[in-house]
Amino acid sequence: MSNPTDRSASQTPAAQAPAGQTTRRITVTVNDTTANHDIAVRQSLSDFIREDLGLTGTHLGCEHGVCGACTILLDGQAVRSCLMLAVHADETTITTIEGLAEPDGTLHPIQQAFHESHGFQCAFCAPGFVMTTMALLNSNPNPTKEQIREELSGNLCRCTGYHTILKGVETAVQLYGSGRRDASETTDTNRQDGGTANA
């Protein structure tokens, strides 16, 4: 049994890559910035985004492809960044949650829609839902309620029971999808919510 406080034997300079590990250079455009990056070939795309780029808005809920928290847009398609290797993102264009709002903080219409619908609680799942919604509305600007449910069923939320998230997508259809309108027309969606009544 070894004495872990005797670290001299086991200490390694951080920079030295472990044996057998190789690196590769990739070129990616992330949120409109194109750059080259030297990355470890075994690094997941999500770790690259969070650690190398410091874009921590992309969350990891399961790291095995089920929860959808890590969803980003890769060449316009929603992908689970925990399931992809960073090397596979070479020569692609990526949008993460940080790439949506205006620099002055003005929310993107989809974010605005979720804000208006009281979409999230702890919001750990929110980036994944926002990106999934973006992909959905880009390909189908006017989805039916059932299509919305279906498309969002790949993202897990443990807090909300989905109601307000689905309402948020419906609002986003108005603000961003086919029926694009001025955001100011949308009022408090919750109190007009069909499922809610005051006795």
Next chain:
Amino acid sequence: MRKSLAKQALNADTNAPAMGRFVGQSVKRVEDQRLLTGNGTYVADVNPEEVVHASFFRSPYAHAEILSIDLAAGLALDGVIAIYTGKDIERLTNPFAPLASLANQYTPVFYGLATDRVRHVGDPIAIIIATSRCIAEDAAELIDVDYKPLATVTNHREANDPTIPAIWPKNDSNVLYEDEKIYGEIERVFARADHVFTETFSCHRVSNQPMETRGAVAEIDPDSGEITYHAATQSPHLLRWILAISTERESVVESLKYLATNRDRLKKFGAGAKAFLTEKKDDLAKNDSTASTNQIKKDPSTLAHLGRTFFNTLGSRRYPRVVAKDVGGAFGSKGAVNREDVVLLAAALDLNRSVKWIEDRSENLADGGQAREEDMTISVAAKDDGTILGFRVELVMDQGAYPAVPFNCGLFSNMIKAMLPGPYRLEAFEMKMKVVASNKGRYLQYRGPWANETWVRERMLDIVARELAISPTELRQKNMFGPEHLPGKMVTGPDLDEDMTAAATLAKAIEVADLPAFEVAQAEALTIGRHLGIGFATYHEAAPGPDNFWESVNPGSDAFLPERVDAVLGRDGSVSIKTQQLPHGQSHETTYSQLAADELGIAIKDVTLVYGDTDNTPFGLLGTGGSRGGPVGGGGVTFSSRQLRRLILDEAADLMEASVDDLDIIDGKIHVRGVPALSKTFADVARAVTSRGQAASTANAIETHVVYSNAGNGGWACSTHVCWVDVDLETGFVTIPRYVVVEDCGQMINPAIVEGQIRGGVAQGIGAVFYEKTVYDESANFQSSTFMDYLIPTAMEIPEIEIFHLETPASVEADFRGVGEGGMIGSPPAINNAVENALAHLGVRITEQHLPPTRILELAGVIEAE
């Protein structure tokens, strides 16, 4: 006796603002700007300079002796900095000593890492520190442990079998706690009954599963040695204490010496302790002192550990600052202190550098928190006419291997006991409680830790109704506390005030449900082979409950319940509210700002909520939990803000040479009523206080605080759930065409947030009934370690949930009752009752909560039961 601050304030305050500008509105969330743009700071986003990474090596065995551990290959891997095992942790830390043990309970004493044996799959054996998380995980693969497998305990039957050796050898058996309470004349009541119905109910093990797993960053300043512990926690102050007492290894003598030479520390602590002990004398006197005596008899080392705990609490020099910014959900699980927390901090202190640990989903499923696995046998004494006289209940809870810290099944079983009679008028009640140990993950509090009392009672009432050929709703109405019985008292002791409106929620639910129309539809559907059902469940929830609630659970345990809230005017005129609450989805920044803004006559954006930093928030051990954020924290915000308003107006009155009674604040401007043109701002007031040399501190002009417990002798949130189901006997799938919640939580601060809490809770109940199950096989091997095995419901599975609010006006101010837990309390029985109602004509009786498709088909006789 605690005074009702609310009632006092109502009478005393002539300067209360015109209420209701924000409170009661579905104000949009303040948190959203940060969280919707990816700019939150969850613990995984914290990366101090030079941080290194930890991963835990965990047991693949359910129960085994550790013969030897070979770390050589792991240590040899490039990038590995250190590996610590149980032997090191024994040297570097103190064990978890039983802090909340009951009489007749044995609470194991254990360390953060397994020392001599492993007790469940996932039991941490070693922590690996490396330059990256993946190298640490690689090294874990290289650790070689020699195990000697031991007999496993996987269920209640085995736990009760005296031939199976105890998992905790210092206890004689795997039964950790046994107790019994009788209220009323139980024998006589049962002798008088026309009928006694008995049934055994069994609930499966489920898991909290917040979307953010557990994690922490122990940040050490290598020069100053200062410790900042960033954590995904619900209770930062609790975590701070336990980290300090667990990692302080000074001897008692050294601690005393330190105290003797640090008079300030001693004086401060002494004063605090004296105030606490004087104030809480009555509460503390109720503590059962045999609890520790029994524990010490079984495990004499407890005494040494408790002694050290006490002196370390006094003398520790290693109190970390605990910080938490955004937390990705918890549902109770992050209110417990993790074994990993203590190990991580010990390793970081030993290495004198910052270390980060973010667990993966499989670890969270194995030991991030499990709950609800209990069996209850209930006998109901009833009269022919449906009058229910009493219950006799036997409960067995499966705690798993290690008790959660600080609250464990001993306490939870007593919460079940206190609440099981529900809002019904029983003459007598008997409760036998037993907690057993098994080779499974930690049982901890999960959204309404007592919820199975409602499940068993409401399920059983349906069975009794069927036996007596009375409608389930009529049976409930006949036996429930109605307005004519209030104020009253539960048979277990807690007071019920006039605002305990369970009966009103049931009446409204019956009206909404339109049962006659449903029965016609049900009969019609059956003719074409469709099975429709409807189920009701009613409960009342102590949120926070009356003054004497905790007395019926565990006397003395309410000493820590009152909560301090600070309201502060900065020297720059800004307003902040400081709370010991730790929001993790409940939107405190919005709701507390609504409350403070209304009191102070300012905008929501002008209030800053300070939370999640033990250096800068009032002390409180509970953090956010127990549906207390609205009633206790929210009440505290109201009254501390009101106090601040008064102090601001006093100062303004001097400044403006006006009478304080003539002043008003509108949109942050202080002026004489009717003369808005001449006004002063909060900044003017702050400047005046500061220039008089009266500023409260270097940063603040005025600081004020309130310690608050509840709005009087009620505090009951009440609700009735109604579930409609459509059971497909071809596939076994159940759809929910309609779901209604009728609830009364008193005045709502923010209806949209209340509704979000309710729907989220119902969704977890739907998950528990149809999808979620933490599975161990017959040798306690863990079978549900991914989201492919443990099924969290998606948007496809959760129906629309309609909510009706009664919002009964309360007789006292700030009577916001908690809603965090109720959704999950009401839903499992409503769903189970609906399914049984749909299949009643087939003779189906549901006694297990979990109803996956195969179980539905088995119950209906479509397929053979296994």
